[in-house]
Amino acid sequence: MKTFTKASISLFLIAIVAQSCSRKKDNFINRAWHSVGTEYNILYNGEIALQQGLETVNNAYTENFWELLPIERFEAKTDEVRLGNEAQNSDFERAEEKAAKAIQKHSMTIGGKEKNPQIDEAYLLLGKSRYYDQRFVPALAAFNNILNKYPTSDKINQVKVWREKTNLRLGSPELTIKNLKRHLKQEEVEGQDLADITAVLADAYLAIKEKDTALKYLDTAAVATKINAQKARYNFIRGQLYNEFGKRDSANMAFDVIIDMHRKIPRAFYINAHLAKSDNFDAETGNKLEFLEYLTELEENRENRPFLDKIFNRIARYHQSEGRDSLSEVYYNKSIAKNKELTSDKVLFSRNYLILGDMYFDRTEYKTAGAYYDSTLTNMIEKTKPYRVVAKKRKNLEDVIYYEGIARANDSILDLLKLPKEEQVAYFNKYIKELKVQDSIAAEFEKKRADKEASRANAAKNRGFGIAGSQRASVPGLPGGNNGGNTDFYFYNPTTSAYGREEFFKLWGNRKAQDNWRLSSNQNSIKSGEEGVSAENEIVTQLELYDPEYYIKKLPIDKVEVDSISTDRNFAYYQLGLIYKEKFQEYELAKSKLENLLISNPEERLVIPSKYNLVKIYELLGQMDEYEIAKNRLIAEHPDSRYAEILRNPNSQLAKDQNNPETVYENLYRKFENQDYAEVISESEENIKRFEGDGYVPKFEILKASAIGRLKGFEAYKEAVNYVALTYPNSEEGKRAQEILNNALPLMSNKEFLPEDDGNSFHVIYQFDSAKKEEIKKFTEELTKIMERLPYPNISLSKDVYDENTTFIVVHGLKYITSALGFGPTLQDYKERGTKGITRKYITASSANYAIIQRHKNLNEYINPE
Template sequence: MKNYINASVLILLIAVVSQSCSRKKDTFINRAWHSVGTEYNILYNGEIALQQGLESVNNAYTENFWELLPVERFEAKTDEVRLGNEAENSDFERAEEKAAKAIQRHSMTINGKEKNPQIDEAYLLLGKSRYYDQRFVPALAAFNNILNKYPTSDKINQVKVWREKTNLRLGSPELAIKNLKRHLRVEEVEGQDLADISAVLADAYLAIKEKDSALRYIDTAAVATKINAQKARYNFIKGQLYNEFGKTDSANMAFDEIIDMHRKIPRAFYINAHLAKSDNFDAETGNKVEFLEYLTDMEENRENRPFLDKIYNRIARFHQSQSRDSLAEVYYNKSLASNKKLNNDNVLSAKNYLILGDMYFDRTEYKTAGAYYDSTLTNMVEKTKPYRVVAKKRKNLDDVILYEGIARSTDSILGLIKMPKDEQVAFFNNYIKELKIKDSLQAEVLKNKTQGKASNSKLGGFAGQSQRQANLPGLPQSSGDGDFYFYNPTTVEYGKLEFFKLWGERLPTDNWRLSSSRKNLATEAIKTKGGNEVVTQLELYEPEFYISKLPTTQIEIDSIAKERNFAYYQLGLIYKENFKEYQLAKSKLEDLLESNPEERLIIPAKYNLVKIYELLGWQDEYEIAKNKLIADHPESRYAEILRNPNSQLAKDENDPQNVYEKLYKQFENQEYVSVVAQAEENIKRFEGDGFVPKFEILKASAIGRLQGVDAYKDAVNYVALTYPNSEEGKRAKEILDNAIPLMQNKEFFPDDEGDSFHVVYQFNSSDKEGIKSFNEELGKMLEILPYKNLTLSTDVYDADTTFVVVHGLKYITSALGFGPTLQDYKKKGTKGITKKYITISSANYAIVQRHKNLTEYINPE
């Protein structure tokens, strides 16, 4: 009987379960079965997967407190809109699968209505998983499905927030604003829903650059939210926006709200709120002692160690604002060191390197400044405006480094030359003292390293002389005493090096200390393979060695002075034009004029000084310098410009750019001989001007057209070597490396391989009238000949020869028959042309023009 009852109960339960599994019957048991199964099984696991995915996304995301924080801690990919259903994150994929499973297996749509109250949750999970996987179009479809099918859902506020977030990611901020503002008008929203809606509205207004409206809504979101992490984020954004509007007091209040939350929020927000508030400190009215103590407390707080890089940077900026540059530099370097260990914050590194570069630039230590600017660029995002600004500054610095180096070295040499002999000896004795200290320190370091290696060798040699060393070929083996000097190859090499440094190479003879025992005594100096002089340490410690290297002839001295003066002039122009450092420019140009410069530099230097005085607002100095230049050099173009700054002569005839443009038109007209002559004249006329390299490269091109590739190569090489830092010099280097090699081929191609041919008539270049009349006659004949698409050109071959060329003949037979046709064709007033001609393919014509080897083409060996 008992078994019967158990069996009956089991059957009844199975029947109930079977009935409850049905999604077509609207009964309490069915609804409860599917609702509970959806919520506590499928959706529960789906939410866990979603949170795991969010955690991985958040861990990969780094807050950038240097810029306006995003309203949502989420980095959307703006370069593409993914439309497919394939997920990239496995956790989001699993969450999506769970949501889809809940909809497919537990949806109870009966008579057009959904009876399972958890299906809207399933669609919301589906949309969220797609949103975070950055498949915004499928996500939007899921959210819209809830709004269309479940308008009475208790999640309707959340769904509308998520839909408008998705519209925002799809580039429709105006639509998001319109929908959410309408929702706020229709529905009464409060609490976290109000915070979420306000945050999305703020985000949308930021997207359309309406920051005042964004500030109003982010303030509402910060007040309404109960989530501390969101409250900290929204208040930080509020503070940043107030700072942009110049309302520092309101910004500080927002940052104080974050600081007051302290341990309730992520430490990064707490520290960056302190730092952002400190940036609003007014050094003129604030208590500097208290402020420094405040920063010091932040530095010494052990909990702040992960943020020391930013704290050091803030302390450095404070010291720099108080003109304590040496202390500021220490803290900038500490910030760099901490950043490398802690965070690898590229923005912070770029800021530190840039400031240090500017500090060294202001001290005129340009080589070091250049190194810091290089490091700045490696930490910046390319193709951005800040990157381009620093890159331009760094590029301009190349010239400064070059010419400052020249100026310093030449100044030093000229200063030493002017010293009496006893002062020269004293100067080099001081230098030798420093050299000896440096050499002794280096020797000590090398000795310590050698002893360390020797100790390692000794430890490995005992207990049977280390099998490893015993098996190494080429090493002398010890009989047991690991300390013997010659058993250690490292100490042997060290001893050889020290001997060579002190004595040089000596012959193995008696009295080897005498100078006569030096090897290669027949030569003045021993040369290494690279051609450098080998100098012994004894020579380096003698003042006479250095004094003997000083130039003594007047030609050498004048050459150094000339090089120094040109460097001063270039530095003056660079500081004036590229860096707007007018005081530095003035100093260099004034030093130039006091250094007895050559005539070509005097007038432009004076003119640039006049312009600098004008830019500095020094009206008295400007008038004096201007009148003096006009009085001393009345015929110069600079005097004319100062007398009549608006005159056509000042603008046109004397302006290098206009002169260059006129000369370039002559180049285009193939007046190459005139271009070369005028370019040489203008190079002398505008010596020291930035346009000189342009005239040089134009002259090189004209020489190439007249004399061929070899002459062109020499001319371009001169530009590359003489003006290496100008745009023209760099372009000349590219021509040498890339274009010239392609032009070197002098071998002619077989004529029957060509696909285009020319008929060429030769004229003496001086026969202008003959060339003109021939062109006219040939032009008339081309109009009535049965050939199609033929054109004429007049090409300069060299200084004495000009070609009239017929282009457009496709076959060699057509080219060969063209001349006889012209001789016999006499129609419509034409006389026929009997002048001799040359038939040549277009490829061979290019070779003839490049190498000026027409004779070789006509009379091949």
């Protein structure tokens, strides 16, 4: 009986379960069964997978507090819109699978209505998982499905928020604004729903650059949200926007909200709110002592250790603003060291390195500044405006380093030559004293190293590890030993050996392996690619190195040599003046260089342009008394110069056009384009003399070289370009000339003609004497008329200069050699409308061979091959 009862109950329960599994019957049991199974099984696991995926995304995301934070902690890939269904994140894929399973197995659509109240949740999970996986189009379909099928869902506010977030990601902020504003008018929304809607509206307005409207909605979101992390984010963005609008007090109030939340929010927001608020400190009205104590407290708080790199940077900026450069430099370097240790924040790296580079630049320590700028560039994003600005500054710095090196070295020599013999002796005695200290340090270093090696050798010997015969095989790390990397013996340990080699080169430079190798005359005696090539044949003893007379004898005494040093120094001063004025807008530095130049007995070619640039610098600095004095002096002393004319009549056409090197160059370039090469060469030479010392001279030189190449061929062009590269090595044109020598000319050097059959484009060439301009004009007009009626598509005509005496009329665009060969006979037979036809001799050549003819001026070799 009991068995029968148990069996009956079991069958009854099975029947109930079987009946409740049906998705076609609308009764309480069926609805409850599918609803509970959906919510507490499938959707529960799907939500867990979604949260795991979000955790992965958030861990990979780094907040960039240096820029305006995004409203949503999510980085969308804007370069592509993924349309497919294949997920990239396994957690989001699992969440999507669970949502799809819930829809497929538990949806109860009966009579056109959904009876399972959890299906809208399933579609929402489906859309979210696709959204976070950055498949926005499929996500939008899921959200729209809820709005279309479940308009009475209790999740309708959330669904509309997610749909408009998706529209925003798809690049439709206007649609997002329209839909959400309409929803706010139609529905009473409050609490977290209101916070979410206004946050998305703020995001949309930011996307269309309407920051003031975005701020209005963000204020609402920051108050309405109950989620602390969102409250911190929204308030931080509010502070950033208020700062952009210049409302420091409002910004500080927003940052204070974050600071008051303290441990309720991520520490990064708390610290960055402190730092952002500190940036609004007014040094003129605020208490500097209290502010410094405030920064010091941030530094000393143990909880702030993960953010010391940013705190050190803020302290450094404060000390720099107060003129304490040495202290600020210490903190910038501490910030760099902590950044490497903690976060590797590239923005912070780049800012620290850039500021230090600027500090060294202001001190005229250009090599060090250049190194810092190099480090700045490695931590910046390429192809951005800040990167280009620093890259340009670094490139310009190369010229500064070069000319400052010349100026300093030559100034030192000239200053020494002016000193009496006693002061020269005193100067070199001071140098010798420093040299003895260095030699003493080097000797101590060698002694310690030798003692260390000896003690290691003795220790190895005492342990029974000799290096002879069979014992060598058992010593790890020695040649023939059991391994190659675990020995303490100096020369067989790669790390120790490399360190020692580096220290040696730092201390001694590159030395040849020979007796007396420590003597300074042997430094840098080994050149790359040479073995034992000595820079000097002189053997210098240590006694001589410690004798001031040795150095005094090396000072130049020949007048020609001294004048050359002075000339180089003066030109360096001039170039530095122009670089500081034009490229860096460092007018005080430019003024100093040009003023020093004018009191240094410069060459005549530098005097007038230096005076003119000084006049302009005085004007830019607002030093109007000096401006008027310098202007009147230049006009009085050099009345016939173009600079005097510009100063007398700054608005005159002569000043603007005829005497302006830029305008002269542009006019000359147009002549180059018109193939007036002989005229370009002649006028370039005149203008090079006329504008000597001006920054446009290298431009005239490279234009002249190009004209020479077009008129005289490859070898003449090579010589002219080489001259530009050697004469103006630090100008843009000189560097370009060097690139041409290294890269372009080797490719152009081949003068061997190619087989005509290999060509894919051919020319028909007619030769003329360049002096017979009327004949050339008449032939060109006649040929043009005939070509308009010929059945050759895409053919064209050009007049090309070959050399000083020869001009080509060239027909281009013939695709086949047979077309080129038959073109001449076609013209001879063409007698339509009274024309006599063209019977002039011609040459055919492929495009490649025509380029060789023009490049090497070897037409005769082409016509009459051996």
